[in-house]
Amino acid sequence: MTVRNVRSDTWPRPVDFAPPPTGADLERWATADRDARPQRLARLRARMEEAGVDGYFGVRREHMRYLTGFTLAETEIPSAGNSGMFLVTPDDVRVLADNRYTIQARREASHARLFDCYNNLGERWPILLAESGVRRVAVEAGFVAHAMWQNLAAAAPGIELVPVEGWVEADRQVKEPTEIERIAAACAVADRALASLLPSIRAGVTERELALDLEWRMRTGGAEALAFDVTCLAGAEAALPHGSPGDRPVRSGAVLLFDFGAQVAGYRSDMTRTLFVGEPTSRDLAVYETVATAQTAAFDALRAGLIAARHAAPLPDGRSIDGVARASIESDGRWPAYQHGLGHGIGLATHELPSLGRSAAATPLPSPTVFSIEPGIYLEGETGVRIEDLAVFDAAAGTLELVTRFPRDVVVVGS
Amino acid sequence: MTVRNVRSDTWPRPVDFAPPPTGADLERWATADRDARPQRLARLRARMEEAGVDGYFGVRREHMRYLTGFTLAETEIPSAGNSGMFLVTPDDVRVLADNRYTIQARREASHARLFDCYNNLGERWPILLAESGVRRVAVEAGFVAHAMWQNLAAAAPGIELVPVEGWVEADRQVKEPTEIERIAAACAVADRALASLLPSIRAGVTERELALDLEWRMRTGGAEALAFDVTCLAGAEAALPHGSPGDRPVRSGAVLLFDFGAQVAGYRSDMTRTLFVGEPTSRDLAVYETVATAQTAAFDALRAGLIAARHAAPLPDGRSIDGVARASIESDGRWPAYQHGLGHGIGLATHELPSLGRSAAATPLPSPTVFSIEPGIYLEGETGVRIEDLAVFDAAAGTLELVTRFPRDVVVVGS
Numbered sequence: 001m002t003v004r005n006v007r008s009d010t011w012p013r014p015v016d017f018a019p020p021p022t023g024a025d026l027e028r029w030a031t032a033d034r035d036a037r038p039q040r041l042a043r044l045r046a047r048m049e050e051a052g053v054d055g056y057f058g059v060r061r062e063h064m065r066y067l068t069g070f071t072l073a074e075t076e077i078p079s080a081g082n083s084g085m086f087l088v089t090p091d092d093v094r095v096l097a098d099n100r101y102t103i104q105a106r107r108e109a110s111h112a113r114l115f116d117c118y119n120n121l122g123e124r125w126p127i128l129l130a131e132s133g134v135r136r137v138a139v140e141a142g143f144v145a146h147a148m149w150q151n152l153a154a155a156a157p158g159i160e161l162v163p164v165e166g167w168v169e170a171d172r173q174v175k176e177p178t179e180i181e182r183i184a185a186a187c188a189v190a191d192r193a194l195a196s197l198l199p200s201i202r203a204g205v206t207e208r209e210l211a212l213d214l215e216w217r218m219r220t221g222g223a224e225a226l227a228f229d230v231t232c233l234a235g236a237e238a239a240l241p242h243g244s245p246g247d248r249p250v251r252s253g254a255v256l257l258f259d260f261g262a263q264v265a266g267y268r269s270d271m272t273r274t275l276f277v278g279e280p281t282s283r284d285l286a287v288y289e290t291v292a293t294a295q296t297a298a299f300d301a302l303r304a305g306l307i308a309a310r311h312a313a314p315l316p317d318g319r320s321i322d323g324v325a326r327a328s329i330e331s332d333g334r335w336p337a338y339q340h341g342l343g344h345g346i347g348l349a350t351h352e353l354p355s356l357g358r359s360a361a362a363t364p365l366p367s368p369t370v371f372s373i374e375p376g377i378y379l380e381g382e383t384g385v386r387i388e389d390l391a392v393f394d395a396a397a398g399t400l401e402l403v404t405r406f407p408r409d410v411v412v413v414g415s
Numbered sequence: 416m417t418v419r420n421v422r423s424d425t426w427p428r429p430v431d432f433a434p435p436p437t438g439a440d441l442e443r444w445a446t447a448d449r450d451a452r453p454q455r456l457a458r459l460r461a462r463m464e465e466a467g468v469d470g471y472f473g474v475r476r477e478h479m480r481y482l483t484g485f486t487l488a489e490t491e492i493p494s495a496g497n498s499g500m501f502l503v504t505p506d507d508v509r510v511l512a513d514n515r516y517t518i519q520a521r522r523e524a525s526h527a528r529l530f531d532c533y534n535n536l537g538e539r540w541p542i543l544l545a546e547s548g549v550r551r552v553a554v555e556a557g558f559v560a561h562a563m564w565q566n567l568a569a570a571a572p573g574i575e576l577v578p579v580e581g582w583v584e585a586d587r588q589v590k591e592p593t594e595i596e597r598i599a600a601a602c603a604v605a606d607r608a609l610a611s612l613l614p615s616i617r618a619g620v621t622e623r624e625l626a627l628d629l630e631w632r633m634r635t636g637g638a639e640a641l642a643f644d645v646t647c648l649a650g651a652e653a654a655l656p657h658g659s660p661g662d663r664p665v666r667s668g669a670v671l672l673f674d675f676g677a678q679v680a681g682y683r684s685d686m687t688r689t690l691f692v693g694e695p696t697s698r699d700l701a702v703y704e705t706v707a708t709a710q711t712a713a714f715d716a717l718r719a720g721l722i723a724a725r726h727a728a729p730l731p732d733g734r735s736i737d738g739v740a741r742a743s744i745e746s747d748g749r750w751p752a753y754q755h756g757l758g759h760g761i762g763l764a765t766h767e768l769p770s771l772g773r774s775a776a777a778t779p780l781p782s783p784t785v786f787s788i789e790p791g792i793y794l795e796g797e798t799g800v801r802i803e804d805l806a807v808f809d810a811a812a813g814t815l816e817l818v819t820r821f822p823r824d825v826v827v828v829g830s
Binding site: 023073074075076077078079080098099100101103104119120139141142143144145146147148149150163165212215216219220225226228229239240241242243244247339340349350351359380 | 438488489490491492493494495513514515516518519534535554556557558559560561562563564565578580627630631634635640641643644654655656657658659662754755764765766774795
């Protein structure tokens with residue numbers, strides 16, 4: 001494919017993208033969450049019944065919010081103690097909170113009953129279980145620390161702890177309409193922020209300055225938080241798939257990679273754009289086109305899968321789609337393909353199911369779902385290019401819709 | 416005690432506080448870390464020898480940085496997989512990294528040997544141990560998930576996993592000189608940011624706007640990151656010890672509480688100031704004085720303990736100091752004392768050892784160390800006051816020095 005070459009007179013502009021969410025949007029989404037919670041709990045309770053447990057003890061922050069409404073930021077987790085942990089039983093939801101969080105928990109998890117616990121879960125655990133009549137409890141083994149597991153086992157020796165992983169994760173990958181709306185809103189915040197940043201990019205400005213500037217544009221443009229720290233990498237640094245911005249100045253004649261995302265009403269976006277500062281080198285342009293071609297190949301394979309599914313074929317799996325994009329780069333043969341995965345689901349977490357990668361499950365993709373498609377080519381010490389878009393994959397509608405709207409053109413800045 | 420009443424003509428000014436760290440400071444601190452790492456590892460190895468283990472497997476982000484140099488933000492942890500986890504043996508340090516992090520790990524953990532691992536630790540674990548000749552390995556049981564523990568146990572059944580907690584935490588509470596310097600530098604960034612914010616505070620501005628403004632002043636004033644999300648709570652909201660800023664406007668005649676901190680070269684600050692918007696009510700002023708008096712009582716008790724220690728008494732313990740501040744509020748008798756702890760250590764983590772609270776260990780405080788002293792009074796539905804300063808407690812020097820320099824006066828804003 002040949003990507004369009006875009007200069008300042010045809011740059012994407014902030015007004016090209018959806019405006020920030022309004023107060024009415026935020027209220028509507030909060031209501032939708034409250035209305036959806038009984039169904040979310042019903043799915044979990046069906047799993048509980050099937051596994052023969054009468055309780056589900058959860059600690060993962062995304063699950064707290066999804067099932068109970070209680071909301072903690074990642075940065076709050078280390079000091080929250082047991083607050084936010086929760087127990088679901090066939091007819092009740094208990095949310096643990098110490099006095100620092102009582103008022104918040106009452107507001108956010110209004111349908112749940114609070115259970116007072118101040119970092120003394122070992123002591124309070126038998127009381128919690130006895131109050132709820134629980135005898136056999138599923139525990140999020142991928143997130144409960146081993147030491148806590150041992151404490152719980154010792155505190156109530158008559159209770160069976162059943163390690164479970166992936167139950168709520170599996171449910172969360174299928175998105176409700178207002179979850180998709182919020183991811184799209186987060187994408188628009190990010191799209192708009194990058195569009196508004198373009199005129200500020202010039203040789204000499206540092207990666208760190210641009211990262212902070214882009215962050216500020218998101219935080220004042222509708223994002224309640226970042227999805228993750230902004231990546232801004234100039235020239236050869238772009239070869240680090242998870243590099244951090246430094247005091248390196250942007251140089252003319254080199255690429256400039258931004259990987260960033262916003263959070264809107266709990267839901268996240270994630271996008272990568274590799275821009276060109278000044279005149280692109282023919283090598284960088286060729287790398288860019290190779291990556292864009294691989295991404296298009298993945299889009300095409302997903303759309304072909306949706307068409308086949310209308311004729312009763314199973315939906316494609318994430319491993320095969322990764323294979324398509326990877327093969328596109330490998331068949332070109334000039335540069336090695338990315339070593340990471342092609343993409344990941346996104347929602348309350350930046351990285352969640354489904355996974356599109358070499359080690360992903362070879363099972364059909366869920367639907368409707370949202371995931372990233374982000375092939376890259378990394379030439380250590382030379383250059384790096386990644387292009388990342390979020391797409392809504394919807395088998396019922398038969399559509400793959402990009403919710404990242406910032407164009408994939410070659411965007412030339414700083415000249 | 417009577418606190419001074421400060422209006423706009425005598426407000427603290429940004430120039431009252433130390434300037435942001437320079438590039439030379441950052442380099443000096445990086446060098447100091449590299450130089451200190453052999454001693455840090457030696458302390459850990461002494462613990463290993465005492466416990467009869469020939470390996471220490473760590474996963475906690477603060478320990479990665481402290482012992483190896485590899486640095487992950489809290490928000491990066493969920494997507495880092497096994498990268499950054501590390502194994503210390505009597506004569507080696509291995510840092511796990513997948514290809515996304517290889518270059519970063521080589522730069523940051525330059526003395527460690529990398530071990531390639533892409534979310535397949537179960538598979539790679541026996542190889543890691545065999546390469547290092549490890550037979551009995553201490554594992555950070557408070558941070559390794561139970562499911563991962565089970566995987567490791569199953570992957571190498573001949574290897575004994577020894578659950579350990581608190582080893583590195585205990586070492587980290589005693590601070591090196593340049594760790595204290597960095598905490599003080601982070602305090603100055605926060606002090607200066609609040610001083611520069613004062614003229615912007617007026618009735619009608621929302622908590623969220625002020626929180627973002629204060630964050631921006633820290634992020635552009637020398638902070639590489641925040642220590643945690645800024646808390647800004649107006650009036651009755653200040654009664655929530657861990658509340659989040661909302662769209663509530665600041666009101667005249669009410670308090671305005673800021674709890675915030677900066678991060679400088681990995682090290683954090685944490686401070687709380689409760690300001691008065693417009694004319695303070697006599698109730699709010701009396702609450703403020705009661706809290707300030709309790710804080711002073713804690714300072715005095717700590718200083719008395721340092722003097723007694725010169726005459727061979729043991730250093731005071733965190734539980735008794737909490738008791739002194741709590742008793743000060745309780746003996747006043749008008750309002751209930753804070754339910755949280757009086758204070759916590761701080762460094763690479765916002766909350767770390769030592770703990771000053773009712774459930775803290777009744778063992779002498781470490782030295783030199785840095786901790787917060789943050790009594791509060793919370794009247795639900797009415798008002799809340801907390802005052803939080805960081806102090807360096809140094810038995811060898813015989814000093815308790817406040818590194819939060821923003822005055823504790825009654826600061827009146829917005830009028």
